[in-house]
Amino acid sequence: MTLRLFNSLSGQVETFVPMVPGQVGMYVCGMTIYDYCHVGHARMMMSFDVVQRWLKASGFRVNYVRNITDIDDKIIRRAVERGITIRQLTDEMTDAMHKDIGSLGIEMPDHEPRATEYVGQMLDMIGKLEQKGLAYRASNGDVNYAVRKFEGYGKLSGKSLDQLRAGERVAVDDGKQDPLDFVLWKAAKPEEPADAKYDSPFGAGRPGWHIECSAMSCALLGEHFDIHGGGLDLQFPHHENEIAQSEGASGKRFVNYWMHNGFLNVDNEKMSKSLGNFFTIRDVLKSYDGETVRYFMLRVHYRSPFNYSDAGLDDARQGLRRLYTALDSVDLSGVDTSKIDWAQDHAARFKAAMDEDFNTPIAVAVLFELAAEVNRTGSLTHAGLLKGLAGILGLLQQEPRAYLQGGAASGDDVAAIEAAIAARAAAKAAKNFAEADRIRQELQAKGIVLKDSAQGTTWVKA
Numbered sequence: 001m002t003l004r005l006f007n008s009l010s011g012q013v014e015t016f017v018p019m020v021p022g023q024v025g026m027y028v029c030g031m032t033i034y035d036y037c038h039v040g041h042a043r044m045m046m047s048f049d050v051v052q053r054w055l056k057a058s059g060f061r062v063n064y065v066r067n068i069t070d071i072d073d074k075i076i077r078r079a080v081e082r083g084i085t086i087r088q089l090t091d092e093m094t095d096a097m098h099k100d101i102g103s104l105g106i107e108m109p110d111h112e113p114r115a116t117e118y119v120g121q122m123l124d125m126i127g128k129l130e131q132k133g134l135a136y137r138a139s140n141g142d143v144n145y146a147v148r149k150f151e152g153y154g155k156l157s158g159k160s161l162d163q164l165r166a167g168e169r170v171a172v173d174d175g176k177q178d179p180l181d182f183v184l185w186k187a188a189k190p191e192e193p194a195d196a197k198y199d200s201p202f203g204a205g206r207p208g209w210h211i212e213c214s215a216m217s218c219a220l221l222g223e224h225f226d227i228h229g230g231g232l233d234l235q236f237p238h239h240e241n242e243i244a245q246s247e248g249a250s251g252k253r254f255v256n257y258w259m260h261n262g263f264l265n266v267d268n269e270k271m272s273k274s275l276g277n278f279f280t281i282r283d284v285l286k287s288y289d290g291e292t293v294r295y296f297m298l299r300v301h302y303r304s305p306f307n308y309s310d311a312g313l314d315d316a317r318q319g320l321r322r323l324y325t326a327l328d329s330v331d332l333s334g335v336d337t338s339k340i341d342w343a344q345d346h347a348a349r350f351k352a353a354m355d356e357d358f359n360t361p362i363a364v365a366v367l368f369e370l371a372a373e374v375n376r377t378g379s380l381t382h383a384g385l386l387k388g389l390a391g392i393l394g395l396l397q398q399e400p401r402a403y404l405q406g407g408a409a410s411g412d413d414v415a416a417i418e419a420a421i422a423a424r425a426a427a428k429a430a431k432n433f434a435e436a437d438r439i440r441q442e443l444q445a446k447g448i449v450l451k452d453s454a455q456g457t458t459w460v461k462a
Contacts, residue, residue: 003058003355006303008235008258009156013357016257018226024060025225026052027217027255029234030112032069033093034078036280037100039308040264040271044231046294047261047302049106050393051229054354057392065220066109067213068094070116071206076196086195090114100281103290105394113216115207119198121215122207126184128249138175141187143202145210147180150244156258157236182241183208210241214249217242223250229259261302267309279308289406291395292317298360298393319368321404323390325460326371328400330383337388346370346382350389360393367395404460417448421457424450 003016018024028048031041045066052064069075070090079089098108126143129135134149147153147161154160164180188197188204197204207215217225223246230239239258246254263270266277284293287310296316300306340347346366353362370386373379390396405414420439427435440450443459451458 003055005257005259005357007256008260009255011158014257018060019224019256022059022061024055024062024227025221026055026062026064026227026229027213027221027225028064028066028109028228029213029230029238030066030068031097032072032074033090033097034072034075035093036282037097038271038278038280039266039284040231042101042104042106042281042293043264043297043306044261045101045106046104046297048229048259050298050302050360051227051259051358052109053107053392053394054358058355062110063221064109065111065113065217067216068112068114069209069212070094070114071196072209076192080193086193096282100285103285104281104294105290105397106294107394111220113220115212115216118212118216118219119200119207121219122211123185123200123202125211125215125218125245125249127201129184129245132248134244134248135184136177137202140175141203141205142175142183143185144176144181145184145241145244145248146177147182147244148178150248152247153180153244154240156240156243159236182210182237184211184245210238211245213238214242214245218246218250223254224252225255227257227259228255229261232260232263235260262305264306264308266307268307271308284313288313288317291398291403292320295320295364295395298395299364301361302358320395323367323371323386323396324398324400324403326374327383327387327396328404328460330374330378330380332380332383332387335380335384337384337391340385340388344385346385347389354392363389363393401458401460406461417443417459421450421459425457 004013005016006012007014026048028044030045031037048064048066052062055062068090071086075086075089079086082089126135129145130137130143133146135143135145138144154164157164161180184207185200185202186205186208187202188206196206198206217228228239228242235258243254265271266275266279269275269277271278281293288296292313293316296313297306299316299319342348342351346369350363350366353359353366367386367390370382370389373382374386387396420443424436424439427433427439443450447461448459449461451460
């Protein structure tokens with residue numbers, strides 16, 4: 001099979017044909033860094049982490065760019081509230097993001113450009129748009145994009161200009177010629193801090209949000225590249241505006257394939273601070289390990305709505321433990337799990353699922369089939385394949401026993417458990433089975449499950 005993916009631009013699943021054989025340029029809209037990342041952000045970054053992992057596993061050389069927006073109204077406001085510089089705030093929040101998403105196994109992109117490092121490229125693009133009559137200087141000092149002068153605006157959202165205009169409820173103000181026009185360069189306000197202002201031919205100010213991604217993607221991937229991704233909420237107007245800016249400036253097609261992950265809800269309601277169902281990644285990691293959260297998200301197709309709930313996470317934790325339990329029953333030392341025979345039935349079905357628009361739910365189902373085979377036969381071949389395929393998804397890379405024993409707070413706890421197991425063994429040897437049962441039940445009440453075998457007794461966390 002060849003890789004097929006859903007292209008939001010055409011509204012269809014299409015065969016993926018890279019511009020350069022064997023190479024892929026992919027840009028994903030990243031975070032606006034003013035606060036901790038929430039689970040919706042995690043869902044977006046997880047979706048495209050899987051995309052880039054599978055592209056690499058399929059033999060492509062991937063140039064993956066995921067940006068950081070580090071100049072924005074919310075960032076400026078938060079920095080002023082805290083009495084720190086914009087850079088201090090964005091450095092702090094960027095470090096926090098890296099730590100949080102790293103806990104979920106989300107890999108770093110090849111490039112992570114910050115908007116403030118590309119202001120020069122943004123100004124060059126704005127200058128080109130002005131020369132072509134697609135941008136104009138407003139009376140308030142802003143520079144705006146003239147949407148109606150770009151033929152084809154609305155092709156990503158599938159709406160005509162008249163449809164978009166009919167749904168527009170914003171009055172024509174701030175010097176805009178049309179409510180649909182959007183800002184490319186925002187004139188500085190007197191009350192804004194000095195580090196929020198940049199010099200430009202249009203006067204002091206800062207770039208608009210949309211122009212950032214156009215400039216950064218074109219600078220790092222070229223004016224025409226393979227894949228652009230982001231959350232479904234960015235399809236309009238952000239990505240629509242990126243197309244208008246980029247194609248308006250270059251005269252070339254901007255992106256071949258547009259990908260968008262589905263919305264995230266909490267207990268079937270939209271996540272919102274006002275509803276009290278808002279969770280940061282670090283909130284979740286207080287109760288669940290990062291791999292459980294990762295597995296939880298991979299059980300849902302990236303384009304489908306994703307429902308976050310504690311019940312779903314609890315179920316995911318048990319499912320992941322079943323996979324690790326299968327690996328714990330065999331010894332894979334000396335087995336090279338990185339070499340996968342794609343002609344093998346399970347591997348072929350895993351590949352077919354991933355090649356069909358990155359269908360992780362079916363791929364995960366294949367992992368459970370392999371786990372069942374390992375439990376039934378003890379096959380090292382199936383166990384090695386289970387670990388190898390799971391690794392492509394960023395799963396099952398911990399030592400199984402260590403994972404299953406996870407939760408013991410310290411070495412003292414482990415020593416106490418091992419001492420109890422030894423006392424139980426002594427009780428059994430003395431035929432004091434009541435004492436042996438008491439010790440087992442006492443450990444079980446603490447969430448410790450014992451496993452007896454011919455090789456002795458081992459334990460895992462329940």
